[in-house]
Amino acid sequence: MAHLETRESALDEQAGQIRSAMADLAARLRELDAEIENLRVTRKTLQTVPRPGPAAEQPPRPEMPDHPAYQQILTTPADTDRPMRARDICQALDLPILPKTTEGIRSKLKRLVARGILTDSEPGLFARPGT
Known part of the structure; x- marks a missing residue:
């Protein structure tokens, strides 16, 4: 038990x-x-x-050429509020006013216009967009 x-x-x-x-x-x-x-x-x-829609994409920034001459050129029109000619930019950069120099600057300015960095309001007048 x-x-x-x-x-x-x-x-x-x-x-x-x-x-x-x-x-x-x-x-x-x-x-x-x-x-x-x-x-x-x-x-x-x-x-x-609801899923968010695609974000408003900002337009791609224009690609800047690597050469330092483009940087020098771009600082010149930024200092003024008016469009400038290739000859004016040569003077502002203290370059000799020779056809060879002026044409070199003009071709660089046209490249910047083609990339959307500068505008040419009239033939031969270059400025930053919005000026």
């Missing part, structure tokens, strides 16, 4: 531990189910949000 009571007591203790573990697991299962439901709601909400 004593043996039966000892065995019954041990089994009651084990059953109590298992019931306690089951209660803990059931609570954890409820937490996981709630989290899963929150994720489902979030996914459903995100699927109803």
Whole structure:
């Protein structure tokens, strides 16, 4: 009889531990189910949000030639608010006013116009866009 009571007591203790573990697991299962439901709601909400359209793309910036002469040329029209001729730019850059020099500057100015960096409002007059 004593043996039966000892065995019954041990089994009651084990059953109590298992019931306690089951209660803990059931609570954890409820937490996981709630989290899963929150994720489902979030996914459903995100699927109803309209996707953003393509961002307004800025026009590509004109590619600047690498040669330093272009940088010097571009600083000259920036100093004035009026269009300049190739000869005026030669004078501003302290270059000799020779046909060879003037034509070299003019060809560089035309390249800058072709790339959209400068404009030529009239033949031979070069300026920054917007001036």
